[in-house]
Every structure is written in C-alpha cells, then in structure tokens.
Amino acid sequence: MAKDSNFSFDASTDFAAIEQRLGVSRRTFLKFCTGVAASFGLGTKAAFAMAEAIANPAKRPPVIWLHGQECTGPTESLLRSEQPTFEHLILDLISLDYHQTLDAGAGHRVEAVKREAMEKYKGKYLLVVEGAIPLAQNGIFCKIGGQTMMDATREAAENAAAIVAFGSCASWGGVQSAAPNPTGATGAPQFLKGKTVVTIPGCPPNPANFLGTVLYFVTYGKLPPIDDKGRPKWAYSRLIHENCYRRPHFDAGRFATQFGDEGHRQGWCLYKLGCKGPETYNNCPSLEYNNVGGGVWPIGVGHPCFGCSEQGTGFNKPMFSLAEVKTHTPPNAFPNIADRQNPTSSTVVAAAAVAGAAVGAFLGATAVAGKKLDGKQAEASQSADKGA
Amino acid sequence: MDRRNFFKASLGATVASAAALASSSVQARPNLEPAPDAVGMLFDATLCVGCKACVTKCKQVNGMPPVPMGGDVHADFALDLSAQTLNVIKVHAEGKGAVKDVLVDGFSFEKRSCMHCVDPGCVSVCPVKALKRHPGTGIVSYDVDACIGCRTCMTGCPYNVPQYDYNNALGKIHKCQMCNQKGVERIDQGMMTGCAEACPTGATLFGTRAALLEEAKRRLALKPGQVYNYPRGDVRKPDSFHEKAVPEYQRTVWGEKEAGGTNVMHLSSIPYDKLGMPPLGERSFASISEGVQGTVYNYMALPAIALGGLTWLVRRNIEGGHDEGGKQ
Numbered sequence: 001m002a003k004d005s006n007f008s009f010d011a012s013t014d015f016a017a018i019e020q021r022l023g024v025s026r027r028t029f030l031k032f033c034t035g036v037a038a039s040f041g042l043g044t045k046a047a048f049a050m051a052e053a054i055a056n057p058a059k060r061p062p063v064i065w066l067h068g069q070e071c072t073g074p075t076e077s078l079l080r081s082e083q084p085t086f087e088h089l090i091l092d093l094i095s096l097d098y099h100q101t102l103d104a105g106a107g108h109r110v111e112a113v114k115r116e117a118m119e120k121y122k123g124k125y126l127l128v129v130e131g132a133i134p135l136a137q138n139g140i141f142c143k144i145g146g147q148t149m150m151d152a153t154r155e156a157a158e159n160a161a162a163i164v165a166f167g168s169c170a171s172w173g174g175v176q177s178a179a180p181n182p183t184g185a186t187g188a189p190q191f192l193k194g195k196t197v198v199t200i201p202g203c204p205p206n207p208a209n210f211l212g213t214v215l216y217f218v219t220y221g222k223l224p225p226i227d228d229k230g231r232p233k234w235a236y237s238r239l240i241h242e243n244c245y246r247r248p249h250f251d252a253g254r255f256a257t258q259f260g261d262e263g264h265r266q267g268w269c270l271y272k273l274g275c276k277g278p279e280t281y282n283n284c285p286s287l288e289y290n291n292v293g294g295g296v297w298p299i300g301v302g303h304p305c306f307g308c309s310e311q312g313t314g315f316n317k318p319m320f321s322l323a324e325v326k327t328h329t330p331p332n333a334f335p336n337i338a339d340r341q342n343p344t345s346s347t348v349v350a351a352a353a354v355a356g357a358a359v360g361a362f363l364g365a366t367a368v369a370g371k372k373l374d375g376k377q378a379e380a381s382q383s384a385d386k387g388a
Numbered sequence: 389m390d391r392r393n394f395f396k397a398s399l400g401a402t403v404a405s406a407a408a409l410a411s412s413s414v415q416a417r418p419n420l421e422p423a424p425d426a427v428g429m430l431f432d433a434t435l436c437v438g439c440k441a442c443v444t445k446c447k448q449v450n451g452m453p454p455v456p457m458g459g460d461v462h463a464d465f466a467l468d469l470s471a472q473t474l475n476v477i478k479v480h481a482e483g484k485g486a487v488k489d490v491l492v493d494g495f496s497f498e499k500r501s502c503m504h505c506v507d508p509g510c511v512s513v514c515p516v517k518a519l520k521r522h523p524g525t526g527i528v529s530y531d532v533d534a535c536i537g538c539r540t541c542m543t544g545c546p547y548n549v550p551q552y553d554y555n556n557a558l559g560k561i562h563k564c565q566m567c568n569q570k571g572v573e574r575i576d577q578g579m580m581t582g583c584a585e586a587c588p589t590g591a592t593l594f595g596t597r598a599a600l601l602e603e604a605k606r607r608l609a610l611k612p613g614q615v616y617n618y619p620r621g622d623v624r625k626p627d628s629f630h631e632k633a634v635p636e637y638q639r640t641v642w643g644e645k646e647a648g649g650t651n652v653m654h655l656s657s658i659p660y661d662k663l664g665m666p667p668l669g670e671r672s673f674a675s676i677s678e679g680v681q682g683t684v685y686n687y688m689a690l691p692a693i694a695l696g697g698l699t700w701l702v703r704r705n706i707e708g709g710h711d712e713g714g715k716q
Binding site for chain 2: 328330
C-alpha cells in the first residue's frame with residue numbers, strides 16, 4: 001500500500017478488489033471519497049488518502065457502540081445513510097464489534113465479546129456513545145447486562161482511542177435532560193470529564209456529520225478539529241441562520257406569521273414562528289437530511305428549526321418562542337450611533353462646481369462687458385475731444 | 389423737552405421695558421400637552437434583533453431606494469437618516485461588543501427616526517408653517533408645497549431628524565410622517581406604521597401614546613429575569629405575543645418628559661446618552677424660544693423702543709451737525 005506523503009496510489013492498490021468488495025465502480029468510489037473530503041473543505045489529496053484508508057481493510061478501527069437513554073434515533077438515521085451505506089460502513093470502514101441494537105447475538109455472549117474486544121484492542125478502539133447517561137441514584141435508570149450505563153461508559157472510555165458522542169442525548173443530555181430531569185440524564189462529555197469527546201449533536205443527528213468524522217479518524221488516525229463543545233468545526237462552526245436559504249426574507253422583513261398563511265406559502269422566513277436557526281450551530285442548510293433531496297430538512301419543509309442540536313435550545317425553549325439572534329452576518333451591517341450620512345456626496349460637489357463655474361462665468365462676462373463699455377466710453381470721449 | 393431730559397426719559401423707558409422683558413420671559417408659555425388622540429411608537433432596544441425589517445418596510449412604504457455600498461444594491465447600507473432613509477438601525481458597541489444590552493464589552497441597537505415631539509421644535513421654527521403637528525393624532529407632518537427650503541427645522545430639531553435633499557436642485561425636507569402622509573395614510577385607514585407591522589419581535593410597537601406609556605411603565609415595574617409576554621404590532625390589539633425574560637431596563641422611559649415629551653418613546657438597558665440621545669431638560673425648546681420671541685415682539689414694544697432710540701440717535705447727530713455747521 002502507498003505510504004508516501006502525497007497520498008498517491010502505488011500499483012499495489014487493488015481497485016479490482018475494492019470494486020468487488022464495495023460493489024461500486026472505481027469511479028464511483030473515488031467520487032464518494034472526493035465528496036466526503038470536499039464536505040470537510042479538504043482537497044483532492046485528502047480524497048485519495050481517504051480512498052486508500054477505505055481500501056485498506058487492515059486500518060478498519062474496532063468500534064464499541066454503547067446505547068444509553070435514547071430512542072436509537074442516531075442509529076436509525078445512520079441505517080438510512082447513503083454515502084456510504086451502513087453496510088459499507090460496518091463491513092468495510094469500521095469493525096463494529098459491539099452494538100446493542102445491531103448485534104446478531106444476545107445476552108451474556110455478546111457482553112463477553114465486548115469485553116474481549118476491549119481487552120484485545122486496548123487503546124485502539126473507537127467508542128461511540130449513543131444516548132444520555134443517567135446519574136441519579138447511582139445510574140439505576142439504565143442498565144445493560146446488570147451494568148449501569150455509568151459504569152459501562154466509564155469502563156469503555158478508559159482505554160478508547162477516541163470517543164464520539166453521537167446524537168444530542170450523548171452530546172449534552174437531550175430530551176431527558178430537560179427539566180425536571182428526574183433520572184439525572186447527562187451527556188458523555190459532561191460525564192467523562194477530562195477526556196476529549198467529539199460530539200455530533202442533533203435529534204437525530206445528520207449521519208453525514210458522523211461518517212465524515214469517522215472517516216477522518218480512519219484516514220488520519222486522529223480526530224478532526226473541534227470547538228469548545230467538542231463539535232467538529234467542519235460541520236458545526238456556523239449558525240443555521242447564516243446559510244439558510246430563507247435568510248433573504250429575514251433581511252427583507254418578510255415573515256410567515258401563521259402556518260399556512262400567505263407568507264408561509266411563499267416560503268418566507270420562519271423566525272416569527274419560533275425558528276431557532278439564529279442560535280443553532282449546524283450544517284443542515286447545506287447538507288439537508290440523509291440525501292433525500294428536494295429541500296428535506298425542517299426549515300426546507302416549512303417548519304421552524306427546533307434547535308435540536310443546540311444545548312439549552314432544543315427541548316429547553318418553547319417551540320414557538322423567539323430565538324435570540326446570536327451573530328449578525330452580512331448583509332446586515334450596522335452604522336455606529338455617531339455615524340452620519342455625509343451630505344456632500346460627489347454629485348453635490350459636482351453641482352457646487354457647476355454652480356461656481358456659472359457664477360464665475362457670469363462675473364467674468366460682467367467684467368469683460370464692463371471693460372468693453374469702459375473702452376467704448378473712452379473711445380467716445382476721445383473722439384469727442386478730437387471733435388472739440 | 390431739552391436734550392438732557394429726553395435722554396433721561398428714553399433711558400428710563402429702556403430700563404423699564406428690559407425689566408418687563410426679563411420678568412415676562414420667565415412666564416413664557418408652558419410645554420404643549422400631548423394631542424388628545426396622540427399616536428406613537430415604543431421602541432424597546434432590548435427586543436431589537438437587528439434584522440432591519442423596519443428599514444426595508446419603511447423604504448417600501450415611502451418608495452425610497454436602498455442606500456447601496458459599492459456595487460451591492462441588494463442590501464441597505466444607510467449610515468444615518470437622509471433624504472432617502474427615514475428610519476435606520478444603528479449600534480452602540482463598547483470594547484469587545486459581544487453581549488447584547490450590556491454596557492461593558494456589550495452592544496445595543498438603536499432605532500433612529502422622527503420622535504414626533506409633543507412640542508416639536510421644527511414646527512415652532514418653521515417660518516411658513518410647512519411643518520405641522522396634527523391637532524388630533526399629534527403626528528408631525530410636512531407640507532412640501534409650503535416649504536421654502538430654508539432648513540431652519542434642521543437646526544430646530546434636537547434629534548437631528550429632518551434631512552434636506554442636497555442632491556436635488558429643488559430639494560425637499562424629508563422626515564418620518566408616521567406613514568400618514570398624503571397617498572399613504574396608513575393611520576387614517578386604521579393600520580399601523582410600516583416599521584411596527586414588520587417588526588418580528590415587537591421592538592417597535594405601535595399604539596396611542598397613553599397606551600404605549602402604560603406598557604413601557606409596566607415593563608419597568610417588572611423584575612429583571614421575570615418572563616413577560618411581549619406584544620407585537622399594535623399594543624391595543626396585538627397580533628401575537630412572545631415570551632421573553634425581562635432585562636434590566638434604564639429606569640426612565642425616554643420621551644415621557646424629555647423636552648416636553650415625544651410620541652415615539654424608547655426603552656433601553658444601557659444609558660440613553662450612549663444611544664446618542666441629547667441631554668434634554670423637561671422644558672421644550674419651542675416653549676422657551678417662543679416665550680422669548682413672543683415677549684420681544686409683544687405689541688411690537690421692543691421694536692418700537694429700538695426705533696425710538698435710533699430716531700433719537702439720528703436726530704441728535706443731525707442736530708449736532710447743524711450746530712457744528714452753524715458755528716462754522
């Protein structure tokens with residue numbers, strides 16, 4: 001396999017094998033890798049690196065996948081992912097050693113496999129946490145195989161190479177962490193203090209954001225750059241409001257005020273209906289959802305953004321309450337209080353120049369006329385003198 | 389009367405009239421009272437999200453083009469009120485300017501448009517009565533046919549509101565007429581102002597001055613942090629409400645009393661002078677200046693005295709000249 005720094009393929013890269021294994025043509029395969037790399041804002045080199053990483057099954061990282069308090073929404077959305085499809089993910093990209101929803105086996109056998117894998121791949125496996133971790137009453141509200149989610153998470157996180165919290169529940173607690181939170185539901189980063197946890201919030205999260213992060217890990221052996229809440233910057237660095245295609249309506253003051261009213265039918269801004277786009281960081285406007293196409297994501301289908309991925313917004317603020325507008329991005333520029341419109345614009349200067357020129361010409365003409373008159377008078381007086 | 393006596397008499401008269409002037413200027417007319425059905429607006433800076441929907445709507449109602457910046461004609465970059473901008477959202481930012489409605493390292497939005505003074509200076513100074521305060525609604529309107537373009541109103545306004553169209557050879561004064569000017573007449577039709585209608589948060593609220601003042605005082609009476617149902621649109625019949633925690637307001641409503649009060653009132657979390665409000669007492673400028681002017685020209689007394697003095701001076705000089713001439 002190619003190991004040089006510019007990620008080119010050497011002759012030994014067996015595309016025929018990949019084609020057979022993935023069931024896609026080499027062209028489609030490279031297109032997919034380029035697409036994923038592009039979604040990171042990375043170049044072609046990275047695409048080739050990803051292609052190589054995928055083509056090399058030896059690099060498949062083992063994955064331990066835990067479920068806590070949740071609806072299995074993240075897994076469900078991942079099952080319907082197309083780029084790549086889920087079977088390609090688990091058969092070719094990662095080695096899914098333990099997943100409570102998808103494991104064919106059951107009971108103590110599966111638990112034994114989990115422990116084996118954790119021992120065998122110590123410090124190498126990827127831990128994916130899905131669902132919140134209840135802390136109240138020593139975590140008795142969520143148990144698997146007699147083990148609380150608290151203990152399972154702590155144990156699995158101990159020797160994980162990287163930890164990914166998938167979904168809002170795992171990222172910050174999700175719906176069950178909303179008041180009064182009787183079970184003490186907590187997100188993985190808050191529970192695993194001191195450990196780096198990449199969060200992929202969303203309810204359900206966009207599988208593209210998860211896949212992109214995992215592919216980055218598979219390719220480079222490290223996690224992508226993340227923000228202070230553990231979110232990959234490539235996916236969560238911008239407010240939905242910034243990239244929303246209804247934004248021009250917001251700037252022009254065209255708001256839908258009721259579901260089904262004229263403005264709503266015209267596709268106007270949903271801010272007045274409680275859209276949380278101005279306070280939610282996610283890439284929904286550019287990715288939409290699960291490649292369904294046709295503008296399929298909440299705002300695209302006419303519902304205000306619920307802020308599902310934003311801690312303190314989704315499940316915490318009333319659905320139709322007004323959002324705070326957190327940042328002001330162009331074209332909204334605000335003049336300072338002290339700013340004054342300069343009235344002497346170029347046209348005024350030009351007008352003044354024209355007026356000045358006219359006055360000047362008039363004065364000049366008067367002076368010339370006066371001179372001429374003087375001359376004539378002088379002539380007249382001269383001739384009169386002569387006559388005399 | 390000899391020369392000495394005439395001088396004494398005229399001096400006495402001047403002193404007496406000056407004393408009368410001094411005493412009567414103290415008793416100048418009081419501030420005007422708000423119009424009986426005064427309509428106005430309440431701008432709550434803490435609710436403004438800076439969407440500038442009001443600016444866009446205002447331009448649409450008044451048929452004014454946006455102020456472009458460079459080649460970008462799709463957005464409005466107006467810096468201040470002008471002949472083509474009757475309403476503008478400005479910002480006061482300090483330090484990092486990160487947190488809204490906070491003074492230190494924070495920012496606040498501010499809406500600039502005509503305040504529709506209860507006792508308007510522009511109306512008082514206009515020599516041809518082109519600017520008028522409507523006797524019923526209190527709206528300060530402008531009659532383009534009467535205007536002579538002297539721009540005295542611009543100096544008479546403490547808020548720097550009336551703007552002259554310098555780019556036009558036959559320039560006019562431009563100011564907000566609360567969407568009730570000829571051809572628009574939204575208020576007469578029972579509608580609200582464009583900016584209040586467009587505002588998504590109720591930061592600009594329309595209503596009668598009395599109802600708005602009541603609403604503003606209700607907000608000041610609430611405890612910061614308490615959730616309040618903020619109305620949107622017309623305060624008397626809001627089209628909808630939205631819940632929001634009450635911020636820490638400044639303790640006064642700008643426009644309740646400032647320079648005789650205004651029909652467009654402001655609420656803010658940061659001091660009003662930071663938002664560009666001038667230092668104003670409770671007396672309106674119009675009442676002071678009209679008092680002085682009214683006294684000076686009362687029964688044409690002062691001009692008559694001045695004429696008397698001048699006549700005397702001229703007469704003295706002429707007499708003096710004759711005397712000198714006689715002696716020669």
